[in-house]
Amino acid sequence: MNVIKALAARGAALGQFVPILDWGRRYDQGAFSADLLAAVIVTIMLIPQSLAYALLAGLPAEMGLYASILPLFAYAVFGTSRALAVGPVAVVSLMTAAAIGNLDLPSQADYISAAVTLAFLSGLILLVMGVFRLGFLANFLSHPVIAGFITASGLLIATSQLKHVLGIEAHGHSLIELAGSLLAHLGQTNVITLLIGAGSVAFLFWVRRGLKPLLIKLGLGERLADSLAKAGPVAAVVVTTLVSWGFDLQAKGVAIVGDVPQGVPPLTMPSFDADLWSSLFGSALLISIIGFVESISVAQTLAAKKRQRIVPDQELVGLGASNVAAAMSGGYPVTGGFARSVVNFDAGAETPAAGMFTAIGILLAAMFLTPLLYFLPKATLAATIIVAVLGLVDFHILKATWRYHRADFTAVLTTILLTLGFGVEIGVSAGVVLSIVLYLYKTSRPHIAEVGLVPGTQHFRNIDRHHVLTHPELVTLRLDENLYFANARYIEDYLLARTARGGLKHVVLMCSAVNEIDLSALETIEELDRQLADSGITLSLSEVKGPVMDRLKRTDFMDHLSGDVYLTQYAAMRALGPVD
Amino acid sequence: MNVIKALAARGAALGQFVPILDWGRRYDQGAFSADLLAAVIVTIMLIPQSLAYALLAGLPAEMGLYASILPLFAYAVFGTSRALAVGPVAVVSLMTAAAIGNLDLPSQADYISAAVTLAFLSGLILLVMGVFRLGFLANFLSHPVIAGFITASGLLIATSQLKHVLGIEAHGHSLIELAGSLLAHLGQTNVITLLIGAGSVAFLFWVRRGLKPLLIKLGLGERLADSLAKAGPVAAVVVTTLVSWGFDLQAKGVAIVGDVPQGVPPLTMPSFDADLWSSLFGSALLISIIGFVESISVAQTLAAKKRQRIVPDQELVGLGASNVAAAMSGGYPVTGGFARSVVNFDAGAETPAAGMFTAIGILLAAMFLTPLLYFLPKATLAATIIVAVLGLVDFHILKATWRYHRADFTAVLTTILLTLGFGVEIGVSAGVVLSIVLYLYKTSRPHIAEVGLVPGTQHFRNIDRHHVLTHPELVTLRLDENLYFANARYIEDYLLARTARGGLKHVVLMCSAVNEIDLSALETIEELDRQLADSGITLSLSEVKGPVMDRLKRTDFMDHLSGDVYLTQYAAMRALGPVD
Incomplete structure (x- = not known):
């Protein structure tokens, strides 16, 4: 008897660090069907998102898919949130682009290797933070600074995607650089690309705002209407791919996704070059903390709705494992995404197994669907990004902090302006440092x-x-x-x-x-x-x-x-x- | 009438920023004699100190004298403390050596120019801090961190001077480097140098501990006995210079001060090289803050004894002006010194005019006494430094903080260990950052x-x-x-x-x-x-x-x-x- 108790106790203790041992033993058919349904919906949403965010990070489209497979398994084993959907997200993709873009690498292969290494480093940092229970460090990012950072990042990302919508070249890590570069190349706009891009943006906005009420008015149930509205980006992808193929738009100068390798994710290893590590370390730290904060915010919000608890330090381990998994399988830095986690939750996901099923769905896409993506216009992917990130832009925080607390306002405004003016890394670092300095200043004159x-x-x-x-x-x-x-x-x-x-x-x-x-x-x-x-x-x-x-x-x-x-x-x- | 009132009010307002306008108009003969007597005593103390600290900073001996002339006038005009004696001090000299030593400059002329530039930069920083009322920044140096830093610096300085006492070569900015370098060259010890150096150290310690009680026992008044004891270093300088000259010790391998240019301080200009400014900026900031903290501590302690007030932000202006004056007249960074200010206060100085009279004394020394310093052994100067700085070493703070507050203890211990292990700049920066981090950590888990x-x-x-x-x-x-x-x-x-x-x-x-x-x-x-x-x-x-x-x-x-x-x-x- 004592042996059994001891084993049970050890199982429970181990379950703290490997939560799947805990929920896994109570898994039943009801949970299975709920998870499966949620996974199907999230998979459909995630395919275009994964491709688009890889594009945003300046990486080949397939890396977005790879980052949505093994990392999801890793999170399902080690994470504590029942609803969090892990994968490439907009802000982290932008930060990845900024981190690697700074390095001036000679070839695409180096660029990919740096992304893999960044994921590995970020995973290590998260694991170390988890093991040493350093999750409290994330608390030094105040809510207003996060809100300001997300808003500014959304604007930056949307601006960075305009080049794909216009079919021109443009570079830069700040709003000013991007805007200057866009204006300089504006004369080379490809009208057909613009039609596809702008049309997709308009369609996606309409799907967000107008389709769901319309469907409900037409007599569909609210749940079905919602799921159909979520499939908007897939519809845009299918239609514009068909148009691009039927009218041979590539010949007319429309940039398309092109060859996406077909098959399971490759086994990859990070570079162990000391110089590369030291140039990436600061970026990896920022990506880890921002990713953790974004992830834990949505995980806690969703957990609270069902009176569940998540364990922040164990979440670090879960996200760390996900990033190491991304580095091992041709991916790039991942974290818990806001929109997809909400979809997962609303679709009824009950356990992290939903993430595993999603991963299987993306795996099938990587194995069988990629040839169909050949003619997909990049402008369509850019449109899905623009519509997604403009939903993050919310200047309300400026008004709220202005009224309530000038120190908070100063920190938000600085974060927004520096993110737009000098890029994500400087923006968020300045926001954190400034909010701490302002707090200390206040306590120094009580x-x-x-x-x-x-x-x-x-x-x-x-x-x-x-x-x-x-x-x-x-x-x-x-x-x-x-x-x-x-x-x-x-x-x-x-x-x-x-x-x-x-x-x-x-x-x-x-x-x-x-x-x-x-x-x-x-x-x-x-x-x-x-x-x-x-x-x-x-x-x-x-x-x-x-x-x-x-x-x-x-x-x-x-x-x-x-x-x-x-x-x-x-x-x-x-x-x-x-x-x- | 109104015009007179307005003028008087403007005079008072101006007096805030140029305190000499305030105390100067009430200056009388009583204050004059008191200031003059104090100045004579401080001058006698300051001559060997100035030479020795220039040696510590790795600079020609005359720069120590130059740093004790014009800066004292500047402080007398702009400073608010009635007793503070400004000039080269041990810790700032060590920090100057570390700052300039890091630059790997090719020639002695570059080294001197860098020291002048460092003084100028430090002066600018202090003035800017004064104008923008940033004196509160110094409050982020906690008492324990300062105490730990001073103790560790004292040890470092004493160790750095052992090479002069032994007559060997040794380099390094940390205790480990210094000790290693000393051990490596120990075989080359010059026995006569060692006799002079060790003899001077023993004599100076005896003067500190044994001479004053002895003189009082012999029937001298306490005040006279104290003044005579303070002249100990001068006696050591005179005696060893005579011995060195009489026995031609230079020929026997004893390092002597040699040619010290005779005359008024030269007019110098800082370098305006942008690279030099950016490499010196961090060091200048640290020197400014440490110098300010050291200076304001002693100024406040002495002011409190006479129920006077000093104005911290105006002190920044006074010290800033002093450093700019140092840069203009062949000096290097200066601040208010602890020991000399106490001597100045005890000797009865009533106004900053005492500083001006001291400056005139040092000017006379620079004009007429320097040829007499030719045969002065460097070992004697090293001995005066060692005895002075060992008085700063006090590990009591470790015990006090251990008993009272573990966070304070951690900050002190870190400051001491890192200062000894990696030098002054890393040591004090780490102490400041760590004490802030520990405070924030505590407030994050209330x-x-x-x-x-x-x-x-x-x-x-x-x-x-x-x-x-x-x-x-x-x-x-x-x-x-x-x-x-x-x-x-x-x-x-x-x-x-x-x-x-x-x-x-x-x-x-x-x-x-x-x-x-x-x-x-x-x-x-x-x-x-x-x-x-x-x-x-x-x-x-x-x-x-x-x-x-x-x-x-x-x-x-x-x-x-x-x-x-x-x-x-x-x-x-x-x-x-x-x-x-």
Whole structure:
């Protein structure tokens, strides 16, 4: 019996790290049919997306398909989200293009190898972060910075695809470079390409906005109408491919996808060139963190709807394994996609097995469908990207942050402007650094309120905001921040200025908002105490929290303090000055 | 009348930026004699120091003198401290050596030009910081990091001077490099040099520890005894120079100072080479900040003793002007020195004019004394440096931080080890970054306490630490940190876990320690509210501070909140659950 229990316990423990062992043993036919249906719908959506995002990353179309096969298996084994659909996504594809484009590589083969290596490095970084439980690092990307980054990336991506819609050449990693390059080549626009591209964009927008209501009006069920509307890109792909083939548009200068190798993904290995690793490392780190944040946001949103939990650090392992799998099978960096995960969820996926079935669907496409893609115009793929990413563009965050919090607004605006002006890597890095700097700056100049007793209570509030009772011989200052090195000097200057008043006998520092006093700040308080004592004023503390008090007790601070430490501010006031 | 008032007001305003206009107009004979006496003592102390620190920086000895003339005038005009003595100091000299040593310059002339440029750049940075009131940046250097850095620098400097005491070659910017290089050349030790060097070290230590008590015992006044003891290095210089000249030690392989140009400082210009500026910029920034921090610490300590105030942002201007002056007159980066400022203060200096008189003293030395320095052994200068910097070495900070605060300890230890192992620039940068990262890490995983009512009061404390009253249908959680992007997700997870308990009807978040709620955190609270509402639980806030409340009122947060916002936690408990 004990052996069985021990094995069961070990199984449960192992299930933490290999979640498939957990949900896999409870898998049944109901879940199977639900997962299968979801997989069919996601597969249909994912085929054109995978091709399009590979194009966006500047890679051969088949790499998009390869990135949608083995990584999905890996995530199904190691991931904790029941609905997350992994694969190539728009923002990560753009970041891949930026990372590899920076390298100035001589040949397409080098470019592919760099993409594979980038996926491998990103996978390693995610695995290391997972093993060392560094998932909290992603928390330093604030919501507004992410929102601004996604909006700016969407604009950048849409602009970068205009060249395919116009049938011209254009390069650049920032909006200005892209726009300049587009304008310079505008005269070479291929009208037929433009017709196909613009027509596809218009059609796809109509499918998004107009088709579903129309279908429902025509009497179809809401669910069926929704699924049909999701197949819009497939319809665009089929129709424009047929047109391209029937009218031999290639001969008329329309760029087509061309030969896409038929068969299972190749076994690939990353390059182990130290120079390449060091030039890709920064980009891989950014891709890992952005990918993780995007993935975990959608995974948590979907999990919450079904009261399920996801485990962020295990998600790192799942995504890390996916990227290593991508590197092993001719893919490029992947992560959990927002739109496809929502589709997967809405289509009823119950377990990560849905991802495996999707992977089998894409595998079949790679083995049998690729010859049919030969005549597919690149303009059609560009159109699917444009319509998808313009859905991400949302400047509402600027208004929301402007109204609520100027520091957040500054961080968002900087992220958007720098992403558009200098590309994704600089944009998001600046956003993260700036939001941290602004936070630190704020804590370095804390709000300090002089407080008095709210009549009829034992509660103390700001004398400038509330009608309160005070006493001329006693000043109580509430320090609204942790006391640490960055604000120690500011607080010392401020307190010395505020306590330079005649007739004062006691100063109380109310510490209800002080969660930490570091050594720099402790020295500051001791210095303040000495200076006040020279003027015959005592210094006391009140409402010091348990963890802070524990620390203070380890020093001789309390032996020297001219005043006392009071449990409550009310007790301090009663002891030091008559209350009424 | 109004014109006179306006002029007087303008004079006072100008006096803010050019403090000499302020104290200069009240200058009298008493102050003059006091300043003059202090200047004589500081000059005697500064002559060997200036020569020695130039040697430490790898520069010709006269540059140390030049750096002690015009910069002192500039500081006297623009600085706010009455006692600060500016000039070349040990740590900044070491940082200068590291900064310029990194450049691999071909000739001594290039090396000198780089030092002049470094002073100019550092001066510009300080001036810009002063004009834009960026003095608070220095606050991000915590006391423990500074203490660790000074200790490690002291060790590094002492080790770097051993080569002069031994009369051998040795190079390196880290303790390991230096020690290795010293060991490799140990066989070439010049015994006479060693006798002079070790003899000087022993003599100077004896002067520090034994001479003053001895003189007092012999009947001299304490003040005179102190001044005589301070002249120890001068005595060592005089005696060893005479010995070196009398026994022609140069012929016996003892390195001497040699030709030091005689005359006023030359007019120099920094290089305006863009490459040089960009390679020196990082070093100049570090030198500026470290120099500023060292300077302001001693200035504030001395000002506090006389109840004077210094103005940190104006100090930046004073130090900036000093460094620009150094660059214009053949000097190298300068700052306020600890030991000499204390001597200046103790000797009775009353105004910055003491600095001007010191500058005149050093100018006279540069004009007339330099030929006498020809035979001065470098070992003597090295000895004065070693004795001076070993006084800075103090590992007590490790013990203090270990007992009080592990994050501080980690930052200090890292600073010390990296400074010793990889040099000053990496050491201090790592210390600053690590202390910020550790602080952010701590705020990203805040302490959250469930609180209850302390009987007989209206005060709420942690249920785990105090005997308090609670109610089964109500849980109150005190969030001990600002709510911002870095901890928004952690808090959401934590609160969801803590509120998943049966029979719960109300959750109150007590916000007495919350000084900020940014947009990321606000979204988190709204999400938490929605999820709790699904389980029929209301969410309320209590003790929200004025500035935080102001922000919340700008949104529709309060319209959606399932519970209420209470002025006090006591009011929340009375409203939501029977107290007794």
